[in-house]
Amino acid sequence: MTVSADALASFAVFADHLNFTRAAADLHISQPALHVKVRKLADELGRPLYHRDGRRLVLTADGEAVARFARSHDERLAQFLSEFAGATSTRPVVLAAGQGAYLYLLGDTIRAMLAEEPTRLRLINCDHRQMITAVRSGQAHLGVSVLDALPDDLTVTELATFPQVLLAPAGHRLARRRRLTLRDLDGSALVVPPQQRPQRVLLERSLRAAGAGWTVAVEAEGWPLICHFAALGVGLAIVNGCVPAPPGLVAKPITDLPSVTYHVVHQPSAVHDPRVAALLQRLHGAAR
Template identity: 80%
Template sequence: MDERAVPAEALASFAVFAEHLNFTRAAAQLRISQPALHVKIRKLAQALGRPLYHRSGRRLVLTVDGEAVARFARAHDERLADFLAEFAGVVPGRPVVLAAGQGAYLYLLGDTIRAVLAEETTRLRLINCDHRQMLAAVRTGQAHLGVGVLDVLPDDLTAVELATFPQVLFVPAAHRLARRRTVTLPDLAGERLVVPPRHRPHRVRLEQALRAADVDWSVAVEAEGWPLITQFVVLGVGPAIVNGCVPAPPGLVARPVTGLPAVTYHVVHQPSALSDPRVTGLLDRIRPPAAARARRG
């Protein structure tokens, strides 16, 4: 393959497309038309001889080769930015990018983020996303580190365990199950539970466990995110099973649920990421506070 057939401009455009996976938004950021962006990406795929994305239902999804190209394009941009900064005699100001979900930001990473931003506000950029988007961000080079709960550890990324928590039942202090030291799945028979929306990983695992235990239950309300789920329990809508890192607000008690696996948060990164001292520095900052929080939980 002639490297001249893969211009840097096409790689830069593909990196933007890979971040949005939406031609309208990517073209707007690049300030070009959608047809022009389509042409750039089509020609790039032709030059490389591999499809770079495909459609899955209503979503566009990068292929494995597309993830590799996006990762290379971003690394190329970073190296060029570093060179130009050094050439101009200034310190490179690129931030470390961290991708994580709501639960990790609220209950696991807050102390680290506050400390890092207090030192230098340009050192850290945050992406809020679900675990699927987090893995995609790390694979494509959009994020240097990602934190989340993983059902299966990725074999193409390095995964480091941060903290493990039991699953607990939130109930009002006057609830019949509040008197128990621990709760079993059969104890939930007949309960109307506050749960995440369908197809969310926590909801899927919970339904599977209750079905295996032959527990008859129903949905009180579906809610997105631990804060809203907790608020519905406070309002008396129904009990909820949450990750043990979520603190119980006044009026609620948390009871460990036997028969449910513990929940483990991992930080993931590209195997080559540790060659960057900025990444290793942030990773070292994340791990001690997370481990301490797990012990307190």
């Protein structure tokens, strides 16, 4: 079996985009030429490296492993060349996380790192499934998210845990209660995420189990828009406890909803990289 360094480097770029047109443009080669490189690499390895899921291209588990090795090979080569030239490597640590984590959990750490060295950190904004893929394929060194299932092939540690809280107008009857249960929400109109989102699934299941009837006031994507609709009086909202209550709203814990935990995810070997270990230490320090 022979695999060229050029084929690995090209596949790493393709894995970043999962789009032949954009990857070929980044590599300054034609799209057919990139197709040939990727197909030849798959043939040499004897495994399919990606497949089509509807209109999207998705890496297979083998494709993720090849992409991870290709990026690791590229990093080691860049590190060697920097040391050989007597220079300091400037390759950044890559962090993948979702909107909520960036807005309410990671801001201080990111601000501090960028103030020390602007090129030290690169960020990817994605949902929790894309984050897992980014870490598995080596596109990101670390990922932060709330997870509905913990991956058994990656190292996962708890970062911070928050209760789930109800956001209600200060004058609302529920705002005068110290603590709430799901049953107290019977008959309420709620601002909720779109269907199939993890929090929406959890809410529907929990409210049904509690025997609380409710209606959808409006569906909204992301905590800022959910909070905005609640502040407008469109409906009540249930959010993670790290989300600050907008002016005019109060936050009340819901005792029979499970707490929400943000996790840090990385490859088991990632902590051997001092840059990644330093960022991991900062994240846990800030969370404490």
